[in-house]
Amino acid sequence: MDQSKSMVKMLIWMGVTVIGAAALGGIALHRGESINSVWFVTAAVCVYALGYRFYSAFIAAKVLVLDAGRATPAERFNDGRDYVPTNKWVVFGHHFAAIAGPGPLVGPTLAAQFGYLPGTLWILIGAVFGGCVQDFVILFFSTRRDGRSLGQMARDELGPVGGVAALIGVMMIMIILIAVLGLVVVNAMKHSPWGTSTIAATIPIAILIGIYMRDIRPGRVLEGTLIGAALLLMAVAGGGWLDHQQGLREWFDFDGPQLAVLVIIYGFSAAVLPVWLLLAPRDYLSTFMKAGTMLLLAAAIVILHPEVKMPALTQFVDGTGPIFGGKLFPFVFITIACGAISGFHSLISSGTTPKLLTNEIHTRMIGYGGMMMESFVAIMAMIAACVLDPGVFFAINSPAGVVGGAAADAVAKISGWGFPVTVDKMNELARVMGEATLFARTGGAPSLAVGMASIFGSAFGAGMLAMWYHFAIMFEALFILTTLDAGTRVARFMLQDMLGNIYKPLGRTSWYPGVIATSGAVVAAWGYFLYIGTIDPLGGINSLWPLFGISNQMLAAIALCVATTILVKCGKIRYAWVTAAPLALLVIMTSWAALEKLFSPQPGVGFIAQANDLAMKLAAGTLPPEKIAVTHQLIFNIRVDALLTIVFLATTWILVFDTLRISYRILKGREHPPLSEAPHVPTRLAEEWMRD
């Protein structure tokens, strides 16, 4: 009986392997007009299933040795607040809601300029061997250390250098992240009264729901969220109405720099307002919308299985791409950060989640499984971007500075690359989407929205394309703005924490002048990059997204350094490759990309070359007078970008050397920071209880 059962299981897994290999092979070797998206979904599901069943089981049993009989921090410190033993599916839901942001939607859309293949492969391989492993091991190590944060673990296990590096890393990634996400929203709202008014309406709606949840029906978050979601849908429809009202639509028609200023004002207000008023209700709404839209998109893709029209590889693997400069290697690795491996997740895995676990064996499902889900979201984003005609995709995403400001020029240039597109086609597309134009909407949000609208449109009624488009824009903007609020607050707390050491009152979160000053400083920092991004002729995304990718991968490197050090300390050097191998790949690719960003002679790639190029143009006097001031600003900004890249690079390598130093000392039996694992306490939670 048992034997035949295991035979059946083995046959099933062999089947999964064969189907997965066939689907992957199909994607990789296909060179035709178009390929069906069903291959992508099949390949992804099989790869994740195999990764979860075998690789994560190996890590759980051999590398980390999960112990079901050990009490978790939630059980030991149960305070009904931070530390609460919680049902594993509920923790999974919270964890996924926390890690899944706009990153996995934007990255794959941008990386589609290389064709669908490189991004898809990196999302799958990177997740199974990198991202899922990182989230899993960090969640586990934090659980074994009373739920301590990544920064604290870095300090405990590596020493003060590691701790400071982690702190700087987190601060910088926040600033760059918020700036680049702000830029994505700005590019989606540019000269779009429908989009802008809908996104503007989300603010009063969130405030209304905030008041509802606090005063009218305190704590009834489900009710409040449902009402808010209904209002949001009405706002999308209302935006469509407003767009046709002459005299009213002009009030919501802005260009990039104006929108940047508005987003900065919004960010500052949101950071100093009480959380219950704006941030908390907005987060409930965005989480609800995100979950709903993701399920809808997954259902639509599975039912419709649309054709992917992007070629497997484009000529832009050589580094001449219009959306961002740089060759396939190493730039695909920093363009798709979230979705393959995202260092930011290690902050969540060592934040709230470990304090909720009932049993440490759940770390596998929540850490490894949660990242698998996020990776699948990235695959869906890749499909949504690639169902567009490549010509349309490039017309939407190429900045005016690259293809030319006039529609005819842009179309001629893009068609010249071998991706035929016409002005009529773009105008017709803009018309059905309810926009004035879709040219030069760099950033990923509009092209993703067009892709999603066409998928939703053919699944649930094509007559509503414009509604679907603006729904998608609203949905992306909603949680980008949540990340912006939440990120500004966290960066402000960290800044207050640091400055509190210098001047005590600044550290107090209740001292209002301190709150205003530190919030202002944080907003000014990301606001600067955001504003410059909107006046940059290359689109801003071209320089900001790689910086974001580099900083995110650097954070992942810090997390993997900490994990590797712990493995070596536990005497598991035999298995240290589990974290050391992705660490090595990440450090090599990120450093390579950082060096390219600094020293590449191509002005679209290298910061120094770009600054020199602009300086030469200034000196030659070929620039029109109105551009001279902007060019000075741009040159200064490019130098700031270069400096940041150097800081990221230096932090990463300091940490890598620190890891090597500590590992060497451990192996030689010399003095080193001791293992900071909490003592073993047997669990008293009965199996019955755990099931809830």
Place this chain on the structure above:
Amino acid sequence: MCRPGWPKNGCGIKKMTRLLVAFKNLRQGIRSMTGEDAYDRYLTHWRDRHVEEDLPPLDRKAFYKQQQEHKWNGIKRCC
């Protein structure tokens, strides 16, 4: 589920209770996933651990406000 050998009328009741249990589980799952039950959980915790202290438990509104302030004190959302 209805097994052979079970009394005929008992079978229907079993089915009903099973459905009811499933529905209750679903409702509870949604409530705890969304945080709708946070105040109830707080009261249970308060009765278990803090009932002997002099202070009364927070009311719904005060609890909600404090919980939100506390929640957004750290890194809660990612890219």
